[in-house]
Amino acid sequence: MLPPTTTPPFTFQDGCLLLVDKPKGWTSFDVVNKVRWAIRKHLGVKKIKVGHAGTLDPMATGMLNICTGKWTKRLQELQGMDKTYTGTITLGATTASYDAEEPINATFPTEHITEEMIRAAAESLTGDLEQLPPIFSAIKVDGQPLYKKARRGEMVEVKARPVTVHEFNITRIELPEVDFIISCSKGTYIRSLAYDMGKALNSGGYLTALRRTTVGPFEEKDMWNLEALLKVIPEKEA
Structure with a gap:
């Protein structure tokens, strides 16, 4: 049984x-450090032990599940849950990171x-997929995150990983921008879906906005x- 979301009074150590x-x-x-x-x-x-379940890229906003104490x-368990995202893909260009964190490297x-x-x-791009993660990702190879190797210009072979995209709904089209809602399994890179959509359209694509709205049963309204x-x-009283 999952822990319930917590409101004051907090019992951080328990x-x-x-x-x-x-x-x-x-x-x-x-965020965890703060x-x-x-x-x-x-x-x-x-x-005191404090950790999060599932990294969000700096550009992204939304649900970060933070656990304390026991x-x-x-x-x-929380990391393994399905997640929902909203965001924007910009078509007609690509970046090395598949999002707006890196400069455009090609136009289409x-x-x-x-x-x-x-x-x-x-x-x-819906259903069971073999997805190639971005080279700029936190996946570790030889004990180091891929993004560190990428920033040093090292060539690293990235292996495809099985993921499931339950829903990929388009909510707005104003080219070059396309808005979406995506529901997916753990380990799915929305940046890779943006890049793959560009390829499927004989163009390019990269992620320009992302927000995580749900993790498992936990909803945006409870954040x-x-x-x-x-x-x-x-602060503790003296």
């Missing part, structure tokens, strides 16, 4: 599950692309704004 809305530009590690620091100040302790043992025509083609491409959460974790 275990809490906090659903935090990760701000754009923050790494997942940044929450850990606030909890340590609140409890007046030097150490519930950090549940992180693997988009004049031939129709709504029917876009919806057919989304359908072709904490990070600043609001920090305000309800007061």
Whole structure:
């Protein structure tokens, strides 16, 4: 049975599950560090276990599941859940990271692309897939994240991984932008779906916005704004 989401009064050492809305530009590690620091100040302790279940890229916003204390043992369970994302793919170009974190490295025509083609491409990227993760990812090879090797210019062979895309719905088309809602299994890279959609359209594609709205049964409405959460974790009284 999953731990329930937690509201005050918090029992950080016994275990809490906090659903935090990760701000754009923050790494997942940044958010965990900020929450850990606030909890340590609140409890007046030097150490407490705090971890997250499933990294979000700095560009992305949305649900970051943070566990504290004894519930950090549940992180693997949370990581394995299906997730839902909304976002925007920009067609007609590619980047090395498959998103807007890296500069455009190639441009392609988009004049031939129709709504029917876009919806057919989304359908072709639905179901059980063998997906190639981006070279700029946190996947470890020889003990090092791929993105570190990529930034050093090292050539690394990336192996395809099985993932499942349950739904890939197109919600807005205003070329070159395409908005979507995607429901998928753990380990799915939405950046790779953006890149693959570009290829399927005989063009290019990269991710320009991403928000995680659900993880398993946990919903967007239950998320904490990070600043609001920090305000309800007061410092320990002297």
